[in-house]
Amino acid sequence: MNVLGLLRVALRALAVNKLRSALTMLGIIIGVAAVIVMIAVGGGAQARVEEQIRALGSNLLLILSGARTQSGVRLGVGSNYTLSEDDAIAINREIPEAIAAPALRGGAQVIWGNSNWATQIYGTTNHYFDVRQWQLADGRVFEPAELSGAGKVCIVGQTVVRQLFADANPIGQVIRIKRVPFTVIGVLENKGQSMMGTDQDDIIVVPIATARGRVLGSANLAKQRAVSTIWVKVADDLDTKAVEEQVRALLRQRHRLQADAEDDFSLRNLAEIMAAREASSRVLALLLAAVASVSLVVGGIGIMNIMLVSVTERTREIGLRMAVGARTRDILGQFLVEAVTLSLIGGLAGIAIGVGAAVAIAQVAGWRILLSPESVLLAVAFAFAIGVFFGFYPARKAANLNPVEALRFE
Amino acid sequence: MPENLIHTRELVKTYRVGDNDIRALAGVSVDIARGEFTCVMGPSGSGKSTFMNMLGCLDRPSSGEYVLGGRRVSELQGDELAEVRNRNIGFVFQTFNLLARTAAVENVELPLVYAGVPLRERRRRALEMLALVGLAERADHQPAQLSGGQQQRVAIARALVTQPLLILADEPTGALDSHTSLEIMALLQDLNLRGMTVVLVTHEADVARFARRLLRFRDGHVVEDEANARPEDAQAALATQKAAA
Numbered sequence: 001m002n003v004l005g006l007l008r009v010a011l012r013a014l015a016v017n018k019l020r021s022a023l024t025m026l027g028i029i030i031g032v033a034a035v036i037v038m039i040a041v042g043g044g045a046q047a048r049v050e051e052q053i054r055a056l057g058s059n060l061l062l063i064l065s066g067a068r069t070q071s072g073v074r075l076g077v078g079s080n081y082t083l084s085e086d087d088a089i090a091i092n093r094e095i096p097e098a099i100a101a102p103a104l105r106g107g108a109q110v111i112w113g114n115s116n117w118a119t120q121i122y123g124t125t126n127h128y129f130d131v132r133q134w135q136l137a138d139g140r141v142f143e144p145a146e147l148s149g150a151g152k153v154c155i156v157g158q159t160v161v162r163q164l165f166a167d168a169n170p171i172g173q174v175i176r177i178k179r180v181p182f183t184v185i186g187v188l189e190n191k192g193q194s195m196m197g198t199d200q201d202d203i204i205v206v207p208i209a210t211a212r213g214r215v216l217g218s219a220n221l222a223k224q225r226a227v228s229t230i231w232v233k234v235a236d237d238l239d240t241k242a243v244e245e246q247v248r249a250l251l252r253q254r255h256r257l258q259a260d261a262e263d264d265f266s267l268r269n270l271a272e273i274m275a276a277r278e279a280s281s282r283v284l285a286l287l288l289a290a291v292a293s294v295s296l297v298v299g300g301i302g303i304m305n306i307m308l309v310s311v312t313e314r315t316r317e318i319g320l321r322m323a324v325g326a327r328t329r330d331i332l333g334q335f336l337v338e339a340v341t342l343s344l345i346g347g348l349a350g351i352a353i354g355v356g357a358a359v360a361i362a363q364v365a366g367w368r369i370l371l372s373p374e375s376v377l378l379a380v381a382f383a384f385a386i387g388v389f390f391g392f393y394p395a396r397k398a399a400n401l402n403p404v405e406a407l408r409f410e
Numbered sequence: 411m412p413e414n415l416i417h418t419r420e421l422v423k424t425y426r427v428g429d430n431d432i433r434a435l436a437g438v439s440v441d442i443a444r445g446e447f448t449c450v451m452g453p454s455g456s457g458k459s460t461f462m463n464m465l466g467c468l469d470r471p472s473s474g475e476y477v478l479g480g481r482r483v484s485e486l487q488g489d490e491l492a493e494v495r496n497r498n499i500g501f502v503f504q505t506f507n508l509l510a511r512t513a514a515v516e517n518v519e520l521p522l523v524y525a526g527v528p529l530r531e532r533r534r535r536a537l538e539m540l541a542l543v544g545l546a547e548r549a550d551h552q553p554a555q556l557s558g559g560q561q562q563r564v565a566i567a568r569a570l571v572t573q574p575l576l577i578l579a580d581e582p583t584g585a586l587d588s589h590t591s592l593e594i595m596a597l598l599q600d601l602n603l604r605g606m607t608v609v610l611v612t613h614e615a616d617v618a619r620f621a622r623r624l625l626r627f628r629d630g631h632v633v634e635d636e637a638n639a640r641p642e643d644a645q646a647a648l649a650t651q652k653a654a655a
């Protein structure tokens with residue numbers, strides 16, 4: 001008998017006990033749905049992390065003031081900066097593969113005309129735009145004189161533009177940051193959300209000397225040329241790890257740290273941080289995978305169970321089929337196709353439910369999902385394999401029946 | 411001497427039940443020519459069904475020889491036997507053994523399905539057989555919608571559809587009333603007159619009188635083998651019964 005004929009026989013047999021067939025499929029349905037959701041959610045999370053890494057640049061180092069404690073929490077932030085602007089200058093001078101941008105930051109109220117807005121003030125150098133790969137949408141970057149002479153000029157982010165200027169052209173306008181007038185000389189391109197979910201466009205960039213002296217500074221800071229952060233970009237297609245070690249060695253030397261002393265700064269590779277975040281999303285995916293595999297196995301056992309019942313119920317039918325000429329492979333094929341049909345229908349229902357659930361999760365929880373044809377194929381393949389694996393034993397049992405005994409069976 | 415269709419020598423079948431060997435067949439040697447109408451009788455447990463299962467290649471003898479149509483089928487096993495059953499033998503059972511929820515025509519087609527006959531050809535031959543047993547109009551009916559006699563006719567059509575060498579009927583009238591039994595016997599007799607070899611098991615002397623030969627079994631042996639020179643005509647018996655009613 002050909003596969004199509006076997007399929008018709010299988011569908012007819014399954015239709016006789018519709019409820020039983022549906023209940024038997026339940027395990028497969030849940031398992032396959034879980035596989036689909038798992039891949040969709042996991043894939044979405046991964047795609048998002050990859051996107052962030054791309055946006056940030058995979059070769060970005062962040063040096064923060066203060067030592068990292070055992071638990072990873074930095075000490076002394078804000079009170080005792082251990083990094084200085086000169087560290088950034090030294091990195092730029094000593095390590096040609098790296099570009100370093102020192103940064104000081106703090107919050108401030110800004111006013112233009114009748115509008116005012118609380119935003120983040122970033123004191124840095126022109127290197128910052130290179131390091132963050134952040135272009136200007138309009139205007140220009142800082143002149144050397146503005147950087148060295150603490151010029152009262154600023155470059156604003158898109159959110160600030162929206163909040164302060166609405167439709168007006170910001171270039172050339174004078175805004176007040178903590179009552180100090182600044183001339184807007186540039187507008188940054190839109191950057192979007194950071195990986196922590198904060199709005200990166202809610203920013204005003206000023207020369208670092210200006211920030212220290214007029215906006216964020218204290219006398220203490222000014223004396224030390226201290227900065228809170230140094231951003232470092234490693235030139236493309238270079239080993240970020242190696243440059244990271246060079247930077248670490250340079251800073252330790254400049255800070256005169258003994259060989260056994262701990263770093264008085266913390267150096268982070270942003271790609272690594274994001275990889276760690278990705279790993280946590282993998283835990284979720286793994287959990288779902290566990291649920292899926294348990295459910296698939298239970299579903300498979302359910303199919304095996306029902307197929308055994310079915311073989312027993314239909315012993316006389318099997319005997320009759322043998323009497324009229326069914327060979328071992330015909331009977332084996334018949335029950336195998338029936339089991340696979342059961343699991344494949346369950347698999348298709350599971351795909352429908354899984355896709356529905358993934359879309360619902362995307363809408364309700366706001367997670368990114370990624371539905372790929374591969375995952376659907378994988379689910380179908382899983383269902384098929386389960387049908388074959390768990391259907392084989394009952395089918396073989398049927399095929400090995402003795403025709404005389406099968407015909408006698410009450 | 412023309413070769414016999416069925417030739418058995420010292421057929422033995424033993425079943426092991428617990429520690430005992432039960433000899434269901436204790437050395438049966440029988441020859442049946444083409445076109446014979448043979449009736450097998452005997453007390454319950456005497457080995458009639460076991461004998462039929464051997465003839466039908468449903469089971470293999472413990473020892474002895476069975477030649478069917480010139481082929482030593484007692485040597486065959488598994489799928490080879492399935493093929494012999496499919497091509498050469500038509501079974502008729504006491505309980506009909508039709509597939510439930512399956513149209514009569516599809517039931518008749520079943521042996522052709524396993525013979526690998528294409529659908530169109532299968533359908534044509536099945537309908538032809540249904541017409542032969544007088545059920546052309548019931549082709550689409552499922553077994554549950556047919557009477558016992560009609561179901562047995564469908565089963566006979568199924569037995570005939572592969573144009574087998576012989577029809578084996580184990581108590582085909584056992585589940586039918588006497589009138590319907592007569593109808594079935596008339597059908598089998600008619601097939602026999604057209605040349606089909608028929609072997610039939612029955613408990614009823616009433617049924618046996620239509621056969622041309624009688625084999626009587628006891629304790630796994632053939633104890634009597636007599637010819638009936640003047641078998642009764644089932645068709646005539648049916649007519650008489652109708653007239654009386």
Ligand SMILES: Nc1ncnc2c1ncn2[C@@H]1O[C@H](COP(=O)(O)OP(=O)(O)OP(=O)(O)O)[C@@H](O)[C@H]1O
Nearest residue numbers: 425426427432434453454455456457458459460461
């Ligand atoms: N599968 C089996 N296992 C054990 N013993 C069996 C088996 N099949 C048949 N027998 C035994 O073989 C003997 C012959 O059985 P068989 O069915 O051939 O009898 P029968 O003549 O057809 O009887 P009945 O007229 O009641 O149908 C009986 O004693 C029966 O118990």
Ligand SMILES: [Mg+2]
Nearest residue numbers: 458459460580
């Ligand atoms: Mg019997």
